[in-house]
Amino acid sequence: MQRLFPVLVGLVLLVAALSSCVFVVNERHSALLFALGEVRETITEPGLYFKYPPPFENVVYLDKRLQTIETRDPERIQTAEKKNLLIDSFVKWRIADPRLFYVTFGANSGAAVERLQAQIRDALNAAVNIRTVKQVVSSDRDTIMKEIQSAVAQRAKPLGVNVVDVRLRRIDFAPEISESVYRRMEAERKQEANRLRASGAADSERIRAEADRKRQEVLAKAYAEAQAKRGEGDGTAAAIYAKSYGKDPEFYSFYKSLEAYRSAFAGQDSGLVLSPNSEFFRYWDRAQGDKAAAH
Structure with missing residues (x-):
C-alpha cells in the first residue's frame, strides 16, 4: 500500500498537468491565448485546443454573443x-x-x-x-x-x-413643453380641418353651379324644342281650320260659336251681361239655330 501511494500521487499530478494543457472554446466565446503575459493567439472558432501549463500560457475568454x-x-x-x-x-x-x-x-x-x-x-x-x-x-x-x-x-x-x-x-x-406642443398640434389640426372644409365648400359651389348651368341648358333646349313643336302644331291646326273654313264658312262659324259658349259658361257661377241682339248670341235663338242647321 505504501508503494502504491506515490504512484497514485504521480498519476494525479500527471492528470492535473495534462488538464492544464487542454482547454475548450465553445460557440458563445472567443479566447485569447497568453504566453508570459503577451497575446500569442486569438481563437474564435469553437473546439478543443492545447497549450502549455501555467504560468507559461493561460487563456482568457470573451463573450462574442450579441x-x-x-x-x-x-x-x-x-x-x-x-x-x-x-x-x-x-x-x-x-x-x-x-x-x-x-x-x-x-x-x-x-x-x-x-x-x-x-x-x-x-x-x-x-x-x-x-x-x-x-x-x-x-x-x-x-x-x-x-x-x-x-x-x-x-x-x-x-x-x-x-x-x-x-x-x-x-x-x-419633457413635462414643461408637453402642454404647449399639444396646443400647437391642436391648432394645426384645426387649421387643416378648416382648410379642408373651405376646399369642400368651394368644390360644392362649383359642382352646384355646374349642375345649375347644365340644368338651364337642358331646360332651354327642351323649351326651344317644345316651342318648335307647338309652332308646328299651331301651323298644322291653322291649316286644318283654314281648309275647313273654306269648305263651309257658315258651319265653321257655328262651331266656333259653340266653343265660345262652352268656354263662357264652363263655371258654376258664370254669367255675362250682353245684349240679346249682340253678335255673341248670333246662334243662340232657335230660329237662327234652325237657319244654321238648314245651311
Whole structure:
C-alpha cells in the first residue's frame, strides 16, 4: 500500500498537468491565448485546443454573443427649437476584435458599455440638436437612427466593437413643453380641418353651379324644342281650320260659336251681361239655330 501511494500521487499530478494543457472554446466565446503575459493567439472558432501549463500560457475568454445596451433613464436632448425631448434608446453590439477589445477594456465588459453609452449620447445630441421636434418624432426618425449607428460604429471600431443596430424606442416631450406642443398640434389640426372644409365648400359651389348651368341648358333646349313643336302644331291646326273654313264658312262659324259658349259658361257661377241682339248670341235663338242647321 505504501508503494502504491506515490504512484497514485504521480498519476494525479500527471492528470492535473495534462488538464492544464487542454482547454475548450465553445460557440458563445472567443479566447485569447497568453504566453508570459503577451497575446500569442486569438481563437474564435469553437473546439478543443492545447497549450502549455501555467504560468507559461493561460487563456482568457470573451463573450462574442450579441449584447444589448438599454438606457436606464431617458436622455434629455434639446432640439433646434430649444425644446427638450426625453429619448429612450437601445443598442445591439458584439466584440468584433477580441485582441483590440482586451487591450482597451481588459475582460471588463462594463467598461465597454460605459464607453459606448457616452458615444451614443454624443451621437444622439449631434443628430437631434439640428432638427425640429416634428422631424425627430416623425419624418426623420429613421434617418436619425442611421446617423447614430454610423457615428457610433465608426468610433467603436478601433475599440474592437461592432455596433450592429441602434433604435430609438420611445420619444416623449419633457413635462414643461408637453402642454404647449399639444396646443400647437391642436391648432394645426384645426387649421387643416378648416382648410379642408373651405376646399369642400368651394368644390360644392362649383359642382352646384355646374349642375345649375347644365340644368338651364337642358331646360332651354327642351323649351326651344317644345316651342318648335307647338309652332308646328299651331301651323298644322291653322291649316286644318283654314281648309275647313273654306269648305263651309257658315258651319265653321257655328262651331266656333259653340266653343265660345262652352268656354263662357264652363263655371258654376258664370254669367255675362250682353245684349240679346249682340253678335255673341248670333246662334243662340232657335230660329237662327234652325237657319244654321238648314245651311
